[in-house]
Amino acid sequence: MPIKARSASTAERLMPVLSWLPGYRHDWLLPDILAGLAVWAVMVPESMAYAGIVGVPPIMGLYTIVPPLIAYALLGTSRLLVVGPDTATGLISALTVGAIAVQGSADFNALTSTLAILIGAFFLLFGALRMGWVAAFIPTPVMRGFIEGLVCVTIIGQVPHLLGINGTSGNFFTKLWFALRHLPDATLFPVVAGLLSLIAMLSLRRLAPRIPAALVVAIMATILVGLFDGEAAGVSVVGQLPSGLPHLALPNLNLAVLQELAPGALAIVLVGYAEALGGAKAAAMQTGGDIDPNQELVAHGPANILSGLFGGFLVVGSLSKTSIAMAAGARTQLANLVAAVFCFLTLVLLTPLFRGMPHPAFAAIVIAAMLHLSRPGYLRDLLARSRWEFSLAAIVVAGELTLGVLQGIALGVAVSLLMLIYLTSHPQGAVLGQLPGEEAYRDVRRHPEAITFPGLLIWRVGGELFFASIGHYDERLKAAVATHRPPPKHVLLDADSVDFIDTSACDALLNSIKELQSQGITFAFARVRDEVRERMRLGGLEAVVGSSNFYERVTDGVRAWQQQERLDVQSAAPRDQGRLGLSKE
Template identity: 30%
Template sequence: MNNFFSLGRWMPGLVTLLGYQRAWLLPDVRAGVSVAAVALPVAIAYAELTGVGAVVGLYSCILPMLAYALFGTSRQLIIGPDAATCAVIAAVVTPLAAGDPTRHWQLVMTMTAMTGFWCLVASRLKLGVLADFLSRPILMGLLNGVAITIIVGQLSSVFGFSFTQSGLIERLLAAPDYVSHIHTSTLSISLLTLVVMLLSRRFRPQWPSSLLGLAVATTLLWGLNPSRLEVAVVGSLSGGIPQLQLPEFPPGLIRELVLPALNLAMVSFVSMMLTARSFAAKNGYDIDADKEFRALGFANLASAMSQGFAISGADSRTAVNDANGGKSQLVSIVAALVIAVVTFFLTAPLQYIPTAALGVVLIMASLSLTDFKGLWALRHSDKSAFWLAWITFASVLFMGVIPGITLAVLLGLFQFLRNVMRPTDQLMGMNDEGIVHTLGHNEEVKAITGVLIYRFNSPLTYFNAAYFKRRVLLLLGGEHHPPKCLIIDAVSCFTHQDISVMSMVGELHKELKRRGVHMVMAGRRGQMTHWLKQAGIRVGEEGIQVYPDLYQALRISRHHWASEPGDGAEDKDPKENNAGKQAASTPAGMQSGASASADIGVKRQMIEPESAAAINTRQERVDESVALPVTAFNRRDFPL
């Protein structure tokens, strides 16, 4: 039994296959054949994009699919060559290879292996949370930029000329000069492929349009003799099992691949997780991000061992799998076997595939990555996300894929740090029903004279502690009637112990005491008391008072220092005031029966519609929900 659990932890896909249901077989086989039909032309096209032979694209499908079927946790995800992944590899390897095709191929394999290594390291360190590192706006800008880069790069294949410029902007500026170099026969093959694909998508959307377009173009070119038309084709393919090749390039080149491989691991993992999570949610199950990182690592290592290139989650092939009713990882196994049969025994017809048709396939695949409408729509929902997405998009176009990815990662990090270092904050008030709300959003919520309730919407750390102190003193100074009590919502900001934060709290307490303001902490009573005492800060009547929740702190503080017009605070019975003072001076939960009864009576007077138990339950929910700000990094862990 222990061995089975250990196996399940390492190979969740194998556990699913061991518990396979017979009813899944027919849908899985049908989905596997459909996925293979879509993956074959795309793999060959992406091999051309990467700068290696067409058969390498097929190698990059077989073993990686089998590896993911064993180690992956998603039952629908299909992995394989990806546009963004191949664009990154080509951008890194092409200048390092210096025109040597053998070195180019070896560098591609080495970078793929390093990508797999980084994925395994990340899985070991439980860094699956990196799936949320690139926010949706950043990823949108990145994918749109990569798509435009691929489309412009493939125009040379579609029109039959070769770019002499390497940069995207330079190619666009020089485009008018290439009009006279358009090859008519090549353009005709491109248009034929495009028309067939569009007609297939219009009238037979369930058919693999890419495969159909390549089949028609290849058949026509084979009948007309490609050498006579001077149309470039893939050429002869050496099928069979690939031979293991050891790298034969200067070891110093490996240093040039370390950071790009790390970037590639990051981008491919984030892209894969977006696809995997969306289809897992659709089919009603969860996936494990850390195990997915490990599965991606093993799949990339398997691709490198079979002389392939780096892979990622393929959204289009995953959609084909889901549309055909795929139920388990057996779909990947069936698709891998079909591709293996073609690779080892049916490579002869593939040599007549025109590169112009492959360029059309790549352009159509890249168009599916673009979403300029979504980018533009961000201006209404989130201005900062709008500018972040467009800056990322422009950086990929003007700086290149790798610098653009690096900048995107840094922008995401800086955005998070800005939100943590300079978060929003609120002053709180109370409505007629005794419910605490933010001031300024509702006219029914009134400030409590003599009491200032403050909420800081970020965990307090050493780099925002000084800002917290400045904000508190600034808000206190802006009050027309200086309050006598400051209540700080400790749940939202005191999430961990930090010596710099405790030192700031001590300084703030001394300053408030000098101004005649009592400092009260609401929430996390046990932790806060322990942390304050460890820092040498007095707790209790002569120091900082700590209460279990915001409502109890507010109730007792009102008795001591609040006086609202019309609330009858000045006219209360002296005995009731004495009871309130006695409750404030006695630790919570240890009041005498008379004083506790008085407090409960006052609380009921303040918040009549709710019982004390309901208040505590609601406060616990509030405490949990505001413990950390919700960002792209932790949105999936936010309790709804």
């Protein structure tokens, strides 16, 4: 590749905006501007509302918008993904910082920004190490269970704001019991404001999904509370917000503090990246384009670091906000840059308008967002499809409701890893038979019509052969030999699913084959991959089995055995005649 072309390719990889900006079409400009306005209309009220989940003042929600949008637009590989505040990771942030600082204090706000910077550093580190595969460690049932549990925890946390009563700390059930006990303390006007806001949010999302429901509800609630003097009637409002741009602030780099923040930061990176990558891939499936998981990690790094440096909190890619951009006709990341410009103007010119915005309306926006995330039908379908995966999701939900959000997701990931270890160490081999009239061979348990051959056992290896799986595999193979009727004289191993065999497995398999050979059973292999066969050769397996007993297809191995059987019968016939004193005339 020429040096110029290679340098251009490297530049596009590091700065993906260069891959689409030179080819930008004029007819994309208006859709991108309109989509940017739609994203702005949603992000301003939602970011202020989500600041309540994070436990910081609403103004920090506005500080969180602009720098991340610009950073991701330049560095992200998705042309449509929108990054911003998020409910799932926001609650983890609140819990992480809340363990070392009092919510509402200046220290809490500063540490929340420090956490965002630490999260950005982890994103950059994982991207540099090309660890885009980490999202695979949160399987879909765990993620869905996490979201369903989070919906419950977040909603119960917003109920006091909705009802105008004080909240409490503790797990889901503690907060639920507290809210029920203090229902008589609820003030009428905040309850009415909150419930009307929630009804309006849900109705607009259902009846007019293209309308920015959060912005409409925030404006209408502010107007109504002002008209009816709701603040005097007990409705809590935002109050005076500072105008202008935030000042660049250096983070708290105390090593002890960073160590306390690190576990929560890692959890946020894992959960947030899984959510962001899912959103990016969903957008790419509908509009085209390639997603680089490692570059997505890199892009989220500066987005979070800049947010923290300018007084904001963490951000991740949001599927819900991305869906809004897509529905509004966005074509490229220019839509996010347009949204960033309008959010910048909002900070400079419009913050005085938010002074009378009621907290019950914020609570309604958050609750509506959480209800939109919930998919109880998925859990019902999961129960019908896989009981153990449903149990995995249920464990996560139960863990979140009783132990806490961080503990719930940690429990889910831990159980998933244990399940992964169990499945990889317990390969499910199977006895194969030939489908009538075909050359295909299938598991006889699932295909009773499959034909087996007396004296021949065709055994399919169910997965990788390595130190953790070979013991179970050896037991299953010997059990199949012992129970096969009539007893097999020949075993054909179908190794199509084996991509890897290590030294331990090779040695153990060699010993098993020698043991069965001593009992008069011969062996052959079919569909062995080149890399696996080379390891078998180096380990002495090929020499013991015989290089001529490796076949490209199962059918070839069966035919070779049948031919050998015929030869054995023919060679045995003269010997039998001689023993009986017979001769041909």
